[in-house]
Amino acid sequence: MSTSYPTDLTDEQWELLSVLIPPENSGCRPRCVDLRAVVSAIFYILCAGCAWRMLPHDYPKWQTVYYYFRKWRIDGTWEVMNHKLQQWVRVLEDREPNPSAAIVDCQSVENGTMVSQAVGFDSGKLVKGRKRHLLVDTLGLVLMVVVTSAYESDKAGAKQLFAQAKNRISDRLNHLVLIWVDAGYQGEGFIKWVMDTYRWILEVVRRPTNAKGFVLLPRRWVVERSFGWFNWCRRLSKDYEILPQTHETFVQVAMIRLMLKRLA
Structure with a gap:
């Protein structure tokens, strides 16, 4: 994957976020996609404001990226990421979690x-x-x-x-x-x-x-x-979202990106 986009995750940011990614389901096929590239692609969509189908070819296929975006919305993964990163930022600022x-x-x-x-x-x-x-x-x-x-x-x-x-x-x-x-x-x-x-x-x-x-x-x-x-x-x-819940998720993703930049 190309690392030329400003929205791509750095090594330090991915190290923080990777521990919050849900593990593979043992009953499914092993993952063959780079989840770091998936998250970077979602950050690109968020900041560039483009349609899913206009995602650059440097990233995984847009269908794959959207699959994980939607899956993590439904199972609450984005909320968990937002919560954990928020606690880490608060502790960094000498606040209670x-x-x-x-x-x-x-x-x-x-x-x-x-x-x-x-x-x-x-x-x-x-x-x-x-x-x-x-x-x-x-x-x-x-x-x-x-x-x-x-x-x-x-x-x-x-x-x-x-x-x-x-x-x-x-x-x-x-x-x-x-x-x-x-x-x-x-x-x-x-x-x-x-x-x-x-x-x-x-x-x-x-x-x-x-x-x-x-x-x-x-x-x-x-x-x-x-x-x-x-x-x-x-x-x-x-x-631009058909569902209000999708817009809510993009707000969470925006905060996740902001907090990763503060932490790393």
Whole structure:
């Protein structure tokens, strides 16, 4: 395989990631594909924003690359990678492996012309497409992502986000106590519901009343920076995915690539 692409894994990065790859199934044929090349190809798709069929011939066949991308989405491998790398980054930054505080926010993104499932219109942002709901730690690393129609309100999306987080990563949230949110999540009823259901405290960070133009708000800037990181991935510039779950996976892959660069 050629190593001329900037998205290709380095030896150090592959050494970290390879231990998180699921082992071969003893009842199946031995693998005859280079998984390092497969992951590098997925990173290429993520950053270049091209279609699967336009994958350069230096990589394995696009059908093989897509097979592993989809397989690891369904069996949760991408989530495991994201979780383990996140713990390693947090320890490197002298933090506890699992966070006690987090931030929630959402971002509306336009959909590609070929996308029709779970598409709506965000009348507040005047965007037709989907909405990314993020739960991030205080370093901006994504704990959970849920993609919904842009028509969904912030609170409705947050309810789905919290439910998915509790079902899929509850072991990572044992120490979570406080979540910072913006004014879109305010309301005594919603805050009380979160407290009664999950035992988490929502703290609303409000924009100063008389402020004009851009204002750097405490805590909220962390999740905004996470959204900014996605701008380095052309596949995330719009929602080109037929399934919302595929877009969620690309967000996880983007974070995996970012954390590998920090660790190695």
